[in-house]
Amino acid sequence: MSGSHSCGRAVLDELAPEVAALRQAIPDVWSAYAGLHRAALAAGALDQKTKELIALAISVTRMCDGCIASHARGAMRRGATEEEVAEALGVAVLMNGGPATVYGPRAFAAFRELTGGTAPSTGGAAGE
Numbered sequence: 001m002s003g004s005h006s007c008g009r010a011v012l013d014e015l016a017p018e019v020a021a022l023r024q025a026i027p028d029v030w031s032a033y034a035g036l037h038r039a040a041l042a043a044g045a046l047d048q049k050t051k052e053l054i055a056l057a058i059s060v061t062r063m064c065d066g067c068i069a070s071h072a073r074g075a076m077r078r079g080a081t082e083e084e085v086a087e088a089l090g091v092a093v094l095m096n097g098g099p100a101t102v103y104g105p106r107a108f109a110a111f112r113e114l115t116g117g118t119a120p121s122t123g124g125a126a127g128e
Contacts, residue, residue: 007110011069041074049078053088056111060092060103068103072110085111 023030041051052074059067075085089104 007065007106008069008072008113011065011110012073015066015069047078049075049080049084052078053080053084056085056107057088057092057095060089060100060107061096063099063103065106068107069110069114072107073114075111076114080111082108082112082115 056071059071093100093104
């Protein structure tokens, strides 16, 4: 993406027709990947929200705007709070350093955009 970077809906909207075209061209591969996606993010020992937060943090370390948008939306849909997203992104910064200080804020902005800034709050930072 060039110039200013969109975070959430714009990225998803931009990719939708391209994804649809490729999905139509390789339906078996796409279907297999979709099955892997469902299986990996299904509730198990970890709940789905935690798995989306992990995927969002990994998206930051991979510097993938489409992944960030998708997993910010997934975290929102699973009820993640801004504080939970911020802490997951803090781990991405720890593990990835400088690049995560660029893509982490993009992920946080995507989450906030997708929730309309109305994500549930846990009531402030620890110790407050």
